[in-house]
Structures are given as C-alpha cells and as structure tokens.
Amino acid sequence: MAISHETEWFYGLQQAVQKAKQLKQKVLFSVVRKIDDIDPLSFYQAGRERYVGERFYWQDPEKELIIAGLGIVEKIQVKADANRVRKIEASWTELQKNAVKAGVSGVVGTGPLVFGGYSFDYNKTDSLLWDQFGDSLFYIPAFMLSIVKGQAYLTTNIVCTSEDQANLFKDLINERENDIRNRLTNVTVSENETLEQIEDDPEGWKKIVAEAVSHMKHSELDKVVLARELRLVFKERIETVAVLSRLLKEQTRSFIFCLESAGDCFIGATPERLVKKHGDELFSVCLAGSIARGKDVRKDKQLEQELLHDQKNLLEHQYVVSMIKDALSSVCTKLEVPKEPTVMKNRHIQHLYTPVSGECDANVSIFDVIGKLHPTPAMGGLPTENAVAWIRDNEQLERGFYASPIGWCDSYGNGEFAVGIRSALIQGNEASLFAGCGVLEDSTPESEYEETAIKFNPMLSALGGNLHE
Numbered sequence: 001m002a003i004s005h006e007t008e009w010f011y012g013l014q015q016a017v018q019k020a021k022q023l024k025q026k027v028l029f030s031v032v033r034k035i036d037d038i039d040p041l042s043f044y045q046a047g048r049e050r051y052v053g054e055r056f057y058w059q060d061p062e063k064e065l066i067i068a069g070l071g072i073v074e075k076i077q078v079k080a081d082a083n084r085v086r087k088i089e090a091s092w093t094e095l096q097k098n099a100v101k102a103g104v105s106g107v108v109g110t111g112p113l114v115f116g117g118y119s120f121d122y123n124k125t126d127s128l129l130w131d132q133f134g135d136s137l138f139y140i141p142a143f144m145l146s147i148v149k150g151q152a153y154l155t156t157n158i159v160c161t162s163e164d165q166a167n168l169f170k171d172l173i174n175e176r177e178n179d180i181r182n183r184l185t186n187v188t189v190s191e192n193e194t195l196e197q198i199e200d201d202p203e204g205w206k207k208i209v210a211e212a213v214s215h216m217k218h219s220e221l222d223k224v225v226l227a228r229e230l231r232l233v234f235k236e237r238i239e240t241v242a243v244l245s246r247l248l249k250e251q252t253r254s255f256i257f258c259l260e261s262a263g264d265c266f267i268g269a270t271p272e273r274l275v276k277k278h279g280d281e282l283f284s285v286c287l288a289g290s291i292a293r294g295k296d297v298r299k300d301k302q303l304e305q306e307l308l309h310d311q312k313n314l315l316e317h318q319y320v321v322s323m324i325k326d327a328l329s330s331v332c333t334k335l336e337v338p339k340e341p342t343v344m345k346n347r348h349i350q351h352l353y354t355p356v357s358g359e360c361d362a363n364v365s366i367f368d369v370i371g372k373l374h375p376t377p378a379m380g381g382l383p384t385e386n387a388v389a390w391i392r393d394n395e396q397l398e399r400g401f402y403a404s405p406i407g408w409c410d411s412y413g414n415g416e417f418a419v420g421i422r423s424a425l426i427q428g429n430e431a432s433l434f435a436g437c438g439v440l441e442d443s444t445p446e447s448e449y450e451e452t453a454i455k456f457n458p459m460l461s462a463l464g465g466n467l468h469e
C-alpha cells in the first residue's frame, strides 16, 4: 500500500481545510490512489482493533466491485418517516457539495461513497434488538479498499472543520495507513462451538401463516411475506471476518455484505439485487418462488422443472414482476422484462428469477428508485400497504434491517442495493438469523415452514450451526 504522490494530495487537503475555514462548515476531503493488490478480507481484518464496530464489506455476485470500509468520518441517520430515503439522499448530497476530491477520478465505487441501509418498516423501529442500527444507518468510511474489475484502489476520506490543520491531518493519515498495512495478514478461520440453536415457537409461526391464508380469502390481500427467527448461541465471540470468509467460499453467486454498528454486525449472502445504477443504466431482479436443491443432478433438474411449472410459485413470482415493472416504468425510458422466469440456483436453494434492465431519465437517482421499489412483493407482499400493515401487526419478530435495502452510492451517482435476506444480526457470541417466504391463498403452513428452514442454511453453514437437510 504505497503512500506515493504525497504532495499531490496534500495540496487538495490544504484546499479542503482552507475551504472549511472560509465557509465555517465541515468539508469532505477524499483522495483515491491506485494500489497493489490487497486481499479485501485481510484489509477488513486489519481494522479489527482500531475500527471494530465501524467496518463494512460488499461484494457483488460478478465480483465487479468489492469494497471494504474502515472507520467512520461521517454518519448519516434520519428520522423514521415516509421521507427517510429522500432525507438520506439530501444529507449525502449536502456533504458532497463542497467536497474536495484528489487523485484518481471517475472510477465507479471509489472516492467519496456512502454505505448503509434502512430498516424494513419505518413505522416499526422501536426495536431493542436493532438499537445500534435504528431506522436507517449510512456512513462514509475513513479508509476504503475498492477492487474494481480486479484493480485495487485506496480511498482516504477526511472531514475537515475550520479548526483543523492540514499538516496534522497528513501525519495522521500516514500513521493510520501504515498501521493498516502493518496489520495485513492472511485470514484464518477457527471453529466456534454452537451451544444452543433456538427455534422460537414453530407451531405458533405456522398458525400465523394459516391466519394469513384465511385473511387473504376475505380481503384484498393477495400476498404477504412472513418471516421467522432462529437464535444461535456460541461458546465464543463470533468473528465477523470468519463468517464473511465462509460466505465468500460458499455463496459464490450471491452478494456478500456486512455492516457493523458499535458492537453489532448485520451480515448476509443475499441472491437478490434491488437496484443497480451505472450511469443511466438500471438493473433490478424479480426473485420469488423457491424449491430445494436436489442431492444429485437428476433430482436437481427434476425439482427445477417442478418449480418452473408450479402454479403457486409462478403466481408468487408474477406478483413481483408486475410490481417492479410498474414501479420502474415510471422512471425508465427503456425497460426490458423477459416474459418467462428462469431458475437461479444457489448452494442451498433455487428460485424463479426474472432479471430486469432499463435506462432511466438523467435526473433519476438510485435513492428515487429505492423509494419506488421498497418493499417489493418479494419482501412485503401485495398490495404493498396492506401487506406491510399485516406484517407489522402479526409477525412476531423485529425485522430491523432484514429484508431491506442495503448497499452503496458513490459521488458519480452510481450505486447498488441488494435486499438483506439470508442474513443475521450478530451480537457478541449470539446471532439472530432471519428467513421469510411468500404466503399466498393456497399456501400450506407446513411447506412454507420447510421453505424458511432451507433459507436459514446459508447463514447456518457460515456460522457453523446445524443445517436443515
């Protein structure tokens, strides 16, 4: 991690401090340098002591972009209300207004970047379990490693105030970067014994599914996604780097993410993109309808065919396609949606899958799209408002950031958000795992229960719990 071209960026830093003094406001300074290859997980691990509770990780399924962030220079959280998506965007825009950028420019996923997410339902945020996350949590990291199509970049961010001195900052940055470099070591994963695996009232959960089904028969509600929680207790503190490492090995076709906040960590391997924005191009995914993987190729193919022809799963999927199509047509000039779903296969499960791509109007931001899409009927249900209200009143758990948008946006307006499913909240030596399923009028509680059991497997495997076979 060479600290080269120091004079080049020191000039930018001086400018930022100057600006802060003139404006009597905080000014963000950001420098991007191309660096030699570093393993992003080692980088994440190197922040274990100094930045614990202030780290994030992101990797998309194609590995076009991997980012690991350490430290927080600015945290953005807003009040829980219907305007929260716009308010986060407004704070982020405000911070960029006077920002001074130095070094490499124009590379997606480098430079000033905000990473974070929202809770599922802004109307239900008084959760003790999620008190470190609140209703929304985004932050701009102090140090960020980005691997963009194989090339490594290091971004260093600083928020300057009118009292700051550029010289002191320079020494601080150098010292901190050296410290990270000195701590880079290979990640080794040790076993952590599971003491308890607690499933909270499975029969009660099936009853709620049955109630949803009977409610659907007498109301406008067509679909509702119901989730349940599994709680694991381990002998020792869970190392998030170990969990990330296993997820990276096992869930190669998913987004791998984690977001730390104080002592807690929200982590997962989700197969489901909410939105990706690259320039004016937009991408989303309709993912709903599920079946197990087969033990061998023949059985797997048979299950795939079953899924592709199952009326309940096809309708469950179709609800998502219609809603996403409608929501995106309002912001897109071009929109492509295949007529028939195909099948996405992950390590433990297969899903009906319809990719969506389009071109959006120039003034549309990724936050506009999040506002339009969340929650899709893959996470909430249909009609959206009725489904979310039903979940709020009946589901026996605190979703927090589960099933909600999580991702990043850079200063060029590019970004990507996935929905945080196949995920867990890690707290010390305990973990809460979440899994949900789309309930329709012809759902049976037993098969929905089975489907959620399979959906726990990615996190169970990464944590070292007992898998559902």
Ligand SMILES: C=C(O[C@@H]1C=C(C(=O)O)C=C[C@H]1O)C(=O)O
Binding pocket: 225, 227, 272, 287, 288, 289, 290, 316, 351, 378, 379, 403, 421, 422, 434, 435, 436, 437, 438, 455
């Ligand atoms: C809600 C979850 O998954 C969602 C529900 C699905 C379904 O019911 O078939 C499939 C994929 C996801 O959109 C979850 O994994 O927790």
Ligand SMILES: [Mg+2]
Binding pocket: 288, 289, 290, 316, 437, 438, 451
């Ligand atoms: Mg389903």
